[in-house]
Amino acid sequence: MKRDYEARIRQLRSEMTLEEKIGQLQQCGPSLVGAFDVSFDELLNMMFDGRISQEEFNRLMGTAEQDFHEEDLRAGKIGSYNGVGDAATVNRLQKIAVEETRLGIPLLFGYDVIHGFRTVMPIPLAESCAWDPALWERTGRIAAEEATAAGVHMTFAPMVDVAKDARWGRVSEGAGEDVLLNGAYGAAKVRGFQGDDLSKANAMAACLKHFAAYGAGEAGRDYNRVDMSMQRLWEEYMPSYQACVEAGARAVMPAFNDINGVPCTVNSWLLRDVLREKWGFDGLVISDSNAIAECVSHGIAEDKKDAARQAILAGMDMDMSSNSYIECLKELVESGEVPECVLDGAVEDVLRIKFELGLFDNPYQTDEERESGAMLRGEYRAIAREAAAKSIVLLKNDNNVLPLRPDAKIGLFGTLAADGGQMTGAWAIGARPEDCVSIVDACKARGVSYRYCAGEGCENRVDEHAGRSVRTDSMVQETAEASDILVAVIGEQKEESGEAASRASITVSAEQLTLVDRLLETGKPVVVVLINGRPLAIPELAERAAAIVEAWHPGVEAGNAILDVLYGDVNPSGKLTVTFPAATGQCPMYYAHINTGRPGGKSKFTSKYLDAPVEPLYPFGYGLSYTTYVYRNGKTEKREEGIHVSVEVTNTGNRDGEEIVQCYVQDVSARRIRPVRQLKGFEKVSLKAGETREVEFTVPYAGLCYYDWDMKEIPCEGVLKVYAGGDSRAELTGEVVL
Ligand code: GLC
Numbered sequence: 001m002k003r004d005y006e007a008r009i010r011q012l013r014s015e016m017t018l019e020e021k022i023g024q025l026q027q028c029g030p031s032l033v034g035a036f037d038v039s040f041d042e043l044l045n046m047m048f049d050g051r052i053s054q055e056e057f058n059r060l061m062g063t064a065e066q067d068f069h070e071e072d073l074r075a076g077k078i079g080s081y082n083g084v085g086d087a088a089t090v091n092r093l094q095k096i097a098v099e100e101t102r103l104g105i106p107l108l109f110g111y112d113v114i115h116g117f118r119t120v121m122p123i124p125l126a127e128s129c130a131w132d133p134a135l136w137e138r139t140g141r142i143a144a145e146e147a148t149a150a151g152v153h154m155t156f157a158p159m160v161d162v163a164k165d166a167r168w169g170r171v172s173e174g175a176g177e178d179v180l181l182n183g184a185y186g187a188a189k190v191r192g193f194q195g196d197d198l199s200k201a202n203a204m205a206a207c208l209k210h211f212a213a214y215g216a217g218e219a220g221r222d223y224n225r226v227d228m229s230m231q232r233l234w235e236e237y238m239p240s241y242q243a244c245v246e247a248g249a250r251a252v253m254p255a256f257n258d259i260n261g262v263p264c265t266v267n268s269w270l271l272r273d274v275l276r277e278k279w280g281f282d283g284l285v286i287s288d289s290n291a292i293a294e295c296v297s298h299g300i301a302e303d304k305k306d307a308a309r310q311a312i313l314a315g316m317d318m319d320m321s322s323n324s325y326i327e328c329l330k331e332l333v334e335s336g337e338v339p340e341c342v343l344d345g346a347v348e349d350v351l352r353i354k355f356e357l358g359l360f361d362n363p364y365q366t367d368e369e370r371e372s373g374a375m376l377r378g379e380y381r382a383i384a385r386e387a388a389a390k391s392i393v394l395l396k397n398d399n400n401v402l403p404l405r406p407d408a409k410i411g412l413f414g415t416l417a418a419d420g421g422q423m424t425g426a427w428a429i430g431a432r433p434e435d436c437v438s439i440v441d442a443c444k445a446r447g448v449s450y451r452y453c454a455g456e457g458c459e460n461r462v463d464e465h466a467g468r469s470v471r472t473d474s475m476v477q478e479t480a481e482a483s484d485i486l487v488a489v490i491g492e493q494k495e496e497s498g499e500a501a502s503r504a505s506i507t508v509s510a511e512q513l514t515l516v517d518r519l520l521e522t523g524k525p526v527v528v529v530l531i532n533g534r535p536l537a538i539p540e541l542a543e544r545a546a547a548i549v550e551a552w553h554p555g556v557e558a559g560n561a562i563l564d565v566l567y568g569d570v571n572p573s574g575k576l577t578v579t580f581p582a583a584t585g586q587c588p589m590y591y592a593h594i595n596t597g598r599p600g601g602k603s604k605f606t607s608k609y610l611d612a613p614v615e616p617l618y619p620f621g622y623g624l625s626y627t628t629y630v631y632r633n634g635k636t637e638k639r640e641e642g643i644h645v646s647v648e649v650t651n652t653g654n655r656d657g658e659e660i661v662q663c664y665v666q667d668v669s670a671r672r673i674r675p676v677r678q679l680k681g682f683e684k685v686s687l688k689a690g691e692t693r694e695v696e697f698t699v700p701y702a703g704l705c706y707y708d709w710d711m712k713e714i715p716c717e718g719v720l721k722v723y724a725g726g727d728s729r730a731e732l733t734g735e736v737v738l
Helices: 006-015 018-024 040-048 054-062 070-074 087-100 124-128 133-149 169-173 179-194 230-236 238-246 268-278 304-314 324-334 340-356 368-374 378-391 420-424 439-446 472-481 510-521 539-544 558-566
Strands: 026-028 031-033 065-067 080-082 108-111 205-211 251-254 393-397 410-413 450-453 485-491 526-531 547-550 629-639 642-651 657-667 678-687 692-699 719-725 732-737
Touching (some): 006 340, 070 087, 124 179, 133 179, 179 205, 179 678, 205 268, 410 510, 450 472, 629 719
Parallel strands (some): 410 485, 485 526, 526 547
Antiparallel strands (some): 629 642, 642 692
């Protein structure tokens, strides 16, 4: 529901002083102060480079407390906070803003609620593998219920940065490599976060990010340059952001990176011409953390003042944590370098979202009583468990070693099996380890016969059954000998993905591979459960493990969801939304690639590596089930509204299941070369054993357009091939001539 606040916005803005206007554009977070006269960041650096010892650092940190800058707030110099996630503090600060400042303009509280608040859901990359917009919206709604109860008004999510390079740590935070899927995921999250009325106390504004193409950083290195053709930007990246704007996201966060040499933070083509003029966005644009000041490092601003000038002129409304606006805008406006009308536009965008959130009429939208009753409800945990199970992708299952027999004696190996806190993954800042169910916890709760061993080289762990701490290398052997089937839980620590976590090698550690080798030597079937935040190059595991279960970082219900799948209570249905390379050197590797004039093949003179296979280890859209599906009778037909595609899918196994049917197209002769496959539709269908269902797609002609050399949008012409099936290698369903 959209109400018209424009008259109230303009009236209030007209009453504001220059200082009060600038104050509304300042977002800050609590900073740490203590018995040290340097900033927390500097203190960290001093510890990292040995200028102070770890002990001294810990002692000083023991004196630290959060400074919420109340005096600046009283002086009208703060319009918003980031990183305040409890009702008492939110209300305390809000009370100062509303009752102690001249105009009583309420504060906007932003927070990174990326995949849940206290009920931490699977990381976005995991949840995207469910291919389930209704689920994505439900988990988004739960995040909003909990976060708004804690006082959050706006979340810095969804992140819909298409990511085609698995080295990039933030691939964990979005919906993978496909632009259609990222758009569907982001739009569902916007609906879930915002609900049907943003002024309701349980609605929070969605801040889509990072605009734009942050996932295309060169070499998968975080914050790195993005340089690509406009054709590629518009065909392969922009649609996911546009889908979120069309879904009604009320805020946008420009990305740290540049696009073709102009940082998004100061890119008026991006923030004004595209976002506001072309897409009609009238919400809030808030910088990424410190991003305005960092335009100096980018080499596009002489100093903070120049960065502030460029940013406000480019359409950046609010400054997150760089203090560029609060320090420089007054002088810039008084000197005429920044017209006051530009400042007024930014102030009105801030006031607008505050009005839309109902903050003027109801600045205290929660309290400690609501907060205490809102978290980790039973029904939330149940949905977290369902989401985690639906996010799991079965990559291998030789001889149907899975599902496990209920009476099987399980040998459980790897520290990740017992570490619930690691299950939340990156950006779970509201998470508490004690909330998380580890795999070992779940084994206990389920009453299965298991023995746990951390593995070689790890500190000794008391073996529940042995009742004693023993040397781990003998324990590996002992545990394996006492078990029927061995489950190795390996992958990545949560710190190995997310922001500032790019990896130059995306394999599992040598220590973990050694543990798996030890287990394989026993000759018993080894099931690998992957806990990770990105695709991993695991050719050796793919070759030798009996089964591989991709569980990602599954959230608070990790252990229960993983056992639900391992024991077959849930028939796995997840499908990959990112390509798994066989080697890091293949990155970036993605399904919607071009064919080249010499597509990789057996002949030497074709596009491939000498030391790696042409194909990925596991392709986009791939995932196994405990049942099997067969596709038949594919049909394609040109209709008025678009290309009609139908295919019959049959559950040919003896278990009910859910199958994600995918529809891809290939324009085989275009005015610019087109990808060998492009996802144009998907549908998850439930099929009972033996059941057949006809699944239909309509691919609108407009969705087939692309850009010619001169950036003119042109229709697809000539032969279009269509592929409908269970993954991106689906067989040809038919073709049409356009
Ligand atoms: C970070 C991230 C961004 C996040 C913001 C606020 O640097 O890039 O995704 O929302 O700061 O925490």
